[in-house]
Amino acid sequence: xxxxQLRRGAAALFLAAALPLPLAATAVAAxxxxxxxxxxxxxxxxxxxxxxxxxxxxxPTGPYAVGRDTLHLTDPRRRDPWVPAAGARExxxxxxxxAHRGTGGARAPYMTTEEARLLLEGDRxxxxxxxxxxxxxxTHARTGALPIGGRHPLVVLxxxxxxxxxxxxxxxEELTSRGYVVALLDHAYESFGTTFPGGRTLTCVxxxxxxxxxxxxxxxxxxxxxxxxxxxxxxxxxTLTGRGDGASTDTGHGQGAPARRYAGLVDPRRIGVxxxxxxxxxxxxxxxxxxxxxxGVNMDGxxxxxxxxxxxxxRPFLLLGSLDGHAPAAEDxxxxxxxxxxxxxxxxxxxxDAGHFTFIDIPVLGAQLGVTDPTAxxxxxxxxxxxxxxxxxxxxRHLRGLPEPxxxxxxxxxxxxxxxxx
Numbered sequence: 001x002x003x004x005q006l007r008r009g010a011a012a013l014f015l016a017a018a019l020p021l022p023l024a025a026t027a028v029a030a031x032x033x034x035x036x037x038x039x040x041x042x043x044x045x046x047x048x049x050x051x052x053x054x055x056x057x058x059x060p061t062g063p064y065a066v067g068r069d070t071l072h073l074t075d076p077r078r079r080d081p082w083v084p085a086a087g088a089r090e091x092x093x094x095x096x097x098x099a100h101r102g103t104g105g106a107r108a109p110y111m112t113t114e115e116a117r118l119l120l121e122g123d124r125x126x127x128x129x130x131x132x133x134x135x136x137x138x139t140h141a142r143t144g145a146l147p148i149g150g151r152h153p154l155v156v157l158x159x160x161x162x163x164x165x166x167x168x169x170x171x172x173e174e175l176t177s178r179g180y181v182v183a184l185l186d187h188a189y190e191s192f193g194t195t196f197p198g199g200r201t202l203t204c205v206x207x208x209x210x211x212x213x214x215x216x217x218x219x220x221x222x223x224x225x226x227x228x229x230x231x232x233x234x235x236x237x238x239t240l241t242g243r244g245d246g247a248s249t250d251t252g253h254g255q256g257a258p259a260r261r262y263a264g265l266v267d268p269r270r271i272g273v274x275x276x277x278x279x280x281x282x283x284x285x286x287x288x289x290x291x292x293x294x295x296g297v298n299m300d301g302x303x304x305x306x307x308x309x310x311x312x313x314x315r316p317f318l319l320l321g322s323l324d325g326h327a328p329a330a331e332d333x334x335x336x337x338x339x340x341x342x343x344x345x346x347x348x349x350x351x352x353d354a355g356h357f358t359f360i361d362i363p364v365l366g367a368q369l370g371v372t373d374p375t376a377x378x379x380x381x382x383x384x385x386x387x388x389x390x391x392x393x394x395x396x397r398h399l400r401g402l403p404e405p406x407x408x409x410x411x412x413x414x415x416x417x418x419x420x421x422x
Contacts, residue, residue: 054138056137057169060177061174065100066099074088091236092196095183096176097182099142100148103145105142106142106143117131141173147262153181153272153399154182154237154270155399156182156237158276159276160276161210162192165191174388175395180399185236189202190225190229192207219304225282226304227305230282230305234286239260270399272295274391277299280299281303284338299360300321300359308341317342317344317345317346320359323350323354324354324355351386353376353378358387
């Protein structure tokens with residue numbers, strides 16, 4: 001496997017492909033970080049001033065309004081794997097829940113300006129796109145909204161390596177509007193920038209470790225990321241179902257609350273997990289370690305940490321990826337290996353004209369800026385629709401028991417989606 005594939009979770013490949021260069025910057029391309037594959041060329045039509053656009057997430061399609069809280073969780077049982085001197089492992093969680101329409105306060109922020117600045121800086125795009133543009137993306141979730149009572153299925157989402165959790169906001173809002181509680185995670189020291197309480201913004205120590213390592217060591221470190229995140233996910237499940245002993249603190253912005261207050265909203269018998277890139281690998285690792293998780297999704301992530309040879313005890317799993325990157329004959333052979341190990345309901349779907357970042361927010365936002373990517377020409381709007389429809393259908397079938405014909409084979413409405421049957 002090429003060394004560049006070890007970095008497929010890096011924002012370098014996605015932001016350069018999705019955010020436009022202002023006219024003053026088009027003469028010189030932003031350099032790629034060391035050992036990261038060069039980003040594909042893009043064309044913006046028309047060119048958009050970096051500070052003149054308001055980005056907006058697509059409206060969720062479900063019947064419920066979306067509430068959101070922000071939680072800071074600390075696991076006293078584990079030291080941080082990247083910075084042991086920092087003490088206990090920390091997570092930031094955007095906690096989404098079905099809410100009554102017409103309740104709540106302001107729209108929840110997409111990310112902080114500092115998080116956006118570091119994401120752009122990590123991709124060598126400082127001065128190309130204003131952090132305020134990305135940070136100011138309009139969401140549909142509202143803070144302080146009144147939750148819908150009853151027990152709801154829970155889905156935990158983990159983002160790609162280097163990426164802030166905000167990049168999975170579209171999927172989080174969509175699932176919540178359908179009746180799910182969604183925990184969207186940021187793992188300390190594994191993104192270009194994540195803001196924690198007390199004015200701390202942690203940067204990507206894990207990225208630097210992977211980037212500086214020989215290829216064989218880098219692969220082991222990526223496996224460490226996946227299994228470490230699996231432990232994070234299990235801790236979040238304990239906390240949100242009222243079983244954990246971790247600390248939960250206010251974020252300092254009026255949005256935080258003890259996580260156990262949401263335990264009454266979660267049905268512990270209906271839990272799923274999904275992720276993009278290394279987050280998708282983490283989903284499988286979490287399932288292997290925790291039988292509470294009934295269903296999982298990997299969105300275009302290499303299995304650095306393999307699925308166990310004995311499978312996942314018959315539980316359903318969805319592989320959703322780009323055709324070029326994750327067809328059965330693609331260079332990443334981990335999908336074919338682990339497909340054969342999956343021992344329950346399973347689907348292997350690949351999407352024509354997709355790229356590694358098709359399954360997150362950025363292509364959708366990039367389309368609003370008039371950006372095209374010749375190497376992944378699937379329109380941004382379709383990128384969001386395919387992710388929403390197929391991941392939503394998977395969890396609706398396996399956590400809610402709803403019939404979902406779209407998962408049974410190709411459909412005329414989705415000609416880009418291919419069902420692989422190796």
